Amino acid sequence: MPLKQRIASNFSRAAATYNSVATVQAEAATDLLNFYQMHSAGQPKTILEIGCGTGILSEKLLHAYPKATYLFTDIAEKMLHQHRATMQHNGMYVVVDGEHLPFSQKFDLIISNMTCQWFSTLWQSLEKLLENLNTGGVLCVNLLSDETFQEWRTALETAGATNVGLHYPDASTIQNHAFSGCTTIQKWQKIQEHYPTRQHFTNALKNLGVQAANAVVSRGILRKALAHFSSQEITITYSIHTLFIQKK
Ligand SMILES: C[S@@+](CC[C@H](N)C(=O)[O-])C[C@H]1O[C@@H](n2cnc3c(N)ncnc32)[C@H](O)[C@@H]1O
Numbered sequence: 001m002p003l004k005q006r007i008a009s010n011f012s013r014a015a016a017t018y019n020s021v022a023t024v025q026a027e028a029a030t031d032l033l034n035f036y037q038m039h040s041a042g043q044p045k046t047i048l049e050i051g052c053g054t055g056i057l058s059e060k061l062l063h064a065y066p067k068a069t070y071l072f073t074d075i076a077e078k079m080l081h082q083h084r085a086t087m088q089h090n091g092m093y094v095v096v097d098g099e100h101l102p103f104s105q106k107f108d109l110i111i112s113n114m115t116c117q118w119f120s121t122l123w124q125s126l127e128k129l130l131e132n133l134n135t136g137g138v139l140c141v142n143l144l145s146d147e148t149f150q151e152w153r154t155a156l157e158t159a160g161a162t163n164v165g166l167h168y169p170d171a172s173t174i175q176n177h178a179f180s181g182c183t184t185i186q187k188w189q190k191i192q193e194h195y196p197t198r199q200h201f202t203n204a205l206k207n208l209g210v211q212a213a214n215a216v217v218s219r220g221i222l223r224k225a226l227a228h229f230s231s232q233e234i235t236i237t238y239s240i241h242t243l244f245i246q247k248k
Helices: 003-014 023-039 056-064 077-086 122-130 150-158 171-176 198-207 219-227
Strands: 046-049 069-074 092-095 107-113 133-144 182-195 234-247
Touching: 003 077, 023 056, 023 107, 023 133, 023 182, 023 234, 046 056, 056 069, 056 107, 069 077, 077 092, 122 133, 122 234, 150 219, 150 234, 171 182, 171 234, 182 198, 198 219, 198 234
Parallel strands: 046 069, 046 107, 069 092, 107 133
Antiparallel strands: 133 234, 182 234
């Protein structure tokens, strides 16, 4: 199955359970909105959300900007179904790959929480999203970089997995990328998430749809990788970059 189809189908499968395990994602959504508000004085009138999922960030946006016009998008149809079932608003929905928007409509704010790490051509796609901004508009995204899941990657490799997947953009490339014709502000933080048991960790991977871009590992390797952790509790690092890119 092609990668994008795999991502969409894994997230669709995770839609019903996603919110119950998305603690890091919820924390990151609050942080992303705060970062946007800290650096932007205006009230956005038109907002496009890429990879809105079940609506963890959308809910906060709707609360902060109740009069804005919204377009909520995601590559996974069932994530949007879940969003529609729980959210009250007059916004529109489109099932679409955020790397290939089929419209030229422009927005005051394009925002995305914990999604762009799934992009195949990150920089090209972010540059393309800038074309959908009004002058003075902001593209505000956060994404995971390569130190994320380092503990789990090491455990899988030690257990003999040859292609562990979990490929995230390189942190220094993110920090050094320049967007022409824009003012960029960014920050980088690490969050350590503690899973009380190995079962909690594997459930979280499954229910978050994280397996989407991973290589499929055998049960034997999975068991060995989990045994690599000396205690039942597993601590996993999430390395999160936040970018505020304002079009001049
Ligand atoms: C980790 S979830 C985050 C969901 C939501 N933003 C949140 O804060 O909870 C990533 C979301 O991005 C979506 N996604 C992944 N690749 C995408 C792409 N290329 N275009 C649009 N959405 C994508 C997934 O379907 C999933 O809903």
